[in-house]
Amino acid sequence: MHFSCISIVTTSAPPAWGGNAKLGASEPPSCCSFLMLRQEKQQLSLLLSLHCLPSVHSALFLFPRFPSPFHISLSLSPPPWPVSDKFIEVDNRDMKEKNPWHRPVTIIITVIGVIAIVALVTVAVLQNKPLSQKYKYGIVLDAGSSHTALYIYQWPAEKDNDTGRVEQMHSCKVKGPGISSYASNPSMAGESLKECMREAQRHVPASHHSETSLYLGATAGMRLLDLENKSASNKVFLAVADALQKFPFTFRGARLLSGQEEGAFGWVTVNYLDDRLKQEFRLYGNDYQLYTHSFLCYGKDQALRLTLAHQTRTGLGTIADPCFHPGYNETKKYSDLYDSPCVSDRKPQQAPSNFTHTGIGNFQQCQEVVKKIFNFSRCEYSQCSFNGVFQPTVQGKYGGFSAYYFVMNFLNLTDTSIPLESVKEKLARHCATPWRELKNKHPDIKLKYLAEYCFSGTYIITLLTEGYNFTSETYSTIEFIKKIKGSDTGWTLGYMLTLTNLIPAEAPDTPPLPHAGYVSIVTVIALVLFVLFIFSLRPLWPRCSKQPQIV
Numbered sequence: 110m111h112f113s114c115i116s117i118v119t120t121s122a123p124p125a126w127g128g129n130a131k132l133g134a135s136e137p138p139s140c141c142s143f144l145m146l147r148q149e150k151q152q153l154s155l156l157l158s159l160h161c162l163p164s165v166h167s168a169l170f171l172f173p174r175f176p177s178p179f180h181i182s183l184s185l186s187p188p189p190w191p192v193s194d195k196f197i198e199v200d201n202r203d204m205k206e207k208n209p210w211h212r213p214v215t216i217i218i219t220v221i222g223v224i225a226i227v228a229l230v231t232v233a234v235l236q237n238k239p240l241s242q243k244y245k246y247g248i249v250l251d252a253g254s255s256h257t258a259l260y261i262y263q264w265p266a267e268k269d270n271d272t273g274r275v276e277q278m279h280s281c282k283v284k285g286p287g288i289s290s291y292a293s294n295p296s297m298a299g300e301s302l303k304e305c306m307r308e309a310q311r312h313v314p315a316s317h318h319s320e321t322s323l324y325l326g327a328t329a330g331m332r333l334l335d336l337e338n339k340s341a342s343n344k345v346f347l348a349v350a351d352a353l354q355k356f357p358f359t360f361r362g363a364r365l366l367s368g369q370e371e372g373a374f375g376w377v378t379v380n381y382l383d384d385r386l387k388q389e390f391r392l393y394g395n396d397y398q399l400y401t402h403s404f405l406c407y408g409k410d411q412a413l414r415l416t417l418a419h420q421t422r423t424g425l426g427t428i429a430d431p432c433f434h435p436g437y438n439e440t441k442k443y444s445d446l447y448d449s450p451c452v453s454d455r456k457p458q459q460a461p462s463n464f465t466h467t468g469i470g471n472f473q474q475c476q477e478v479v480k481k482i483f484n485f486s487r488c489e490y491s492q493c494s495f496n497g498v499f500q501p502t503v504q505g506k507y508g509g510f511s512a513y514y515f516v517m518n519f520l521n522l523t524d525t526s527i528p529l530e531s532v533k534e535k536l537a538r539h540c541a542t543p544w545r546e547l548k549n550k551h552p553d554i555k556l557k558y559l560a561e562y563c564f565s566g567t568y569i570i571t572l573l574t575e576g577y578n579f580t581s582e583t584y585s586t587i588e589f590i591k592k593i594k595g596s597d598t599g600w601t602l603g604y605m606l607t608l609t610n611l612i613p614a615e616a617p618d619t620p621p622l623p624h625a626g627y628v629s630i631v632t633v634i635a636l637v638l639f640v641l642f643i644f645s646l647r648p649l650w651p652r653c654s655k656q657p658q659i660v
């Protein structure tokens with residue numbers, strides 16, 4: 110290493126030398142490593158490495174014990190003392206103890222490096238951030254037996270082949286009964302849908318209204334009306350179609366879904382939402398064998414009619430129903446009870462116009478009455494569920510939704526890890542609860558639902574075990590579900606996915622890394638590069654970061 114010496118004669122009284130002199134100020138030498146000071150009387154000597162010298166003209170020296178910084182000019186002269194290796198060694202050792210990070214060059218490099226990393230990560234994040242999504246929309250009206258519900262779905266518009274995930278964006282429960290109840294006044298069926306339709310208009314952006322498909326599918330209630338009075342059911346469909354066409358969406362028809370369609374679309378919905386269709390991606394575009402059977406008249410409401418019909422079959426004026434709570438007492442009309450194709454042919458001759466429906470709240474007896482509505486003995490196949498209908502052995506997970514969920518949720522029985530025996534004990538306690546006590550405990554629940562939960566729970570457990578052959582061992586494979594990933598379980602999503610060809614023939618490609626993972630990796634690599642960059646500047650560290658020493 111080459112050194113040259115600079116001698117400086119100070120004009121003022123010699124400062125209180127000692128400690129470290131800091132070099133800085135307006136025109137600092139670009140490089141000043143191995144700056145060392147020697148004091149002889151009033152003469153200050155600086156030892157600088159040669160390559161520093163061209164840029165050294167003047168400098169500001171800060172002496173810790175001198176009252177204020179002072180400016181001195183530098184002049185070059187040959188070194189007045191020999192530069193020994195020992196001297197340099199000692200000096201180097203001293204310097205290693207100093208923290209180099211506060212030296213200006215290091216700070217500048219660090220700042221530039223940090224800015225570079227921030228810039229790199231920002232660019233990566235911005236470049237790869239999903240662009241502001243544009244969506245497509247679809248609307249499906251589920252015209253059920255007891256009520257109609259409207260569902261709005263949305264999915265990303267820019268995905269090729271519509272492979273984007275379809276999600277439920279909004280739902281609206283139509284006020285009033287199901288559309289089949291408007292058989293005698295069809296126009297009111299259309300009228301009843303308008304409030305939810307206006308809500309849909311507000312939720313779907315106006316610019317998308319015309320391209321948004323609107324479907325209405327009707328299930329059990331309309332199936333029964335169709336059996337009972339085809340012309341009345343046609344009029345209801347015409348009325349709802351007429352009302353729906355007046356909205357700015359693309360109306361794609363109001364129709365009756367068969368029981369098989371309802372089952373299959375429900376299956377598509379839950380498997381789509383659970384990502385099972387994507388896992389077994391050959392399902393996309395392939396035929397898949399699916400067992401589905403819909404038991405008309407065995408929905409919860411019609412099953413209750415069947416049970417009551419069984420109990421009133423002799424035309425009694427009063428029935429003591431084990432499926433209703435002790436203290437329950439309501440006068441009901443025979444004509445209302447038998448006003449359904451599920452029971453109309455069983456109406457007892459010479460029955461009074463009313464009967465008094467009282468409760469005794471006994472789960473075991475209720476189960477016995479409920480069993481009476483099924484025919485378990487007739488089966489022409491290897492195995493049956495009931496009423497002579499073939500059913501393969503149940504495999505995999507079984508999802509119970511709609512009424513299954515409403516009822517089991519109220520009874521706090523959606524957890525199917527609870528042993529079946531405990532479920533029955535809990536149900537028995539619920540059924541035995543006096544009606545008055547139950548009403549006081551649940552003042553907010555619709556009385557019709559509240560009165561029927563004992564029957565409904567007993568019916569569900571009986572249907573699952575005696576009808577669909579679930580056992581204590583397989584009961585835990587059932588899941589009572591309302592929503593999956595924010596979307597309601599039911600046939601509507603599967604219906605829309607199928608009709609709008611939203612399940613493509615091939616499974617969509619997924620990027621190898623999620624966005625967050627990608628950004629993390631870029632950040633880590635950038636940091637590693639930065640550290641390597643800092644280390645690559647190491648040769649500059651000693652010269653640029655060492656403190657001048659007074660020797």
Ligand SMILES: Nc1nc2c(ncn2[C@@H]2O[C@H](COP(=O)(O)OP(=O)(O)O)[C@@H](O)[C@H]2O)c(=O)[nH]1
Binds near residue numbers: 409410511512
């Ligand atoms: N507890 C309860 N039951 C309901 C509710 N909404 C509908 N239900 C019942 O659930 C069953 C299915 O109703 P719905 O969806 O209208 O009929 P479906 O589509 O023809 O099966 C019927 O027994 C209704 O009485 C609710 O909010 N709470």
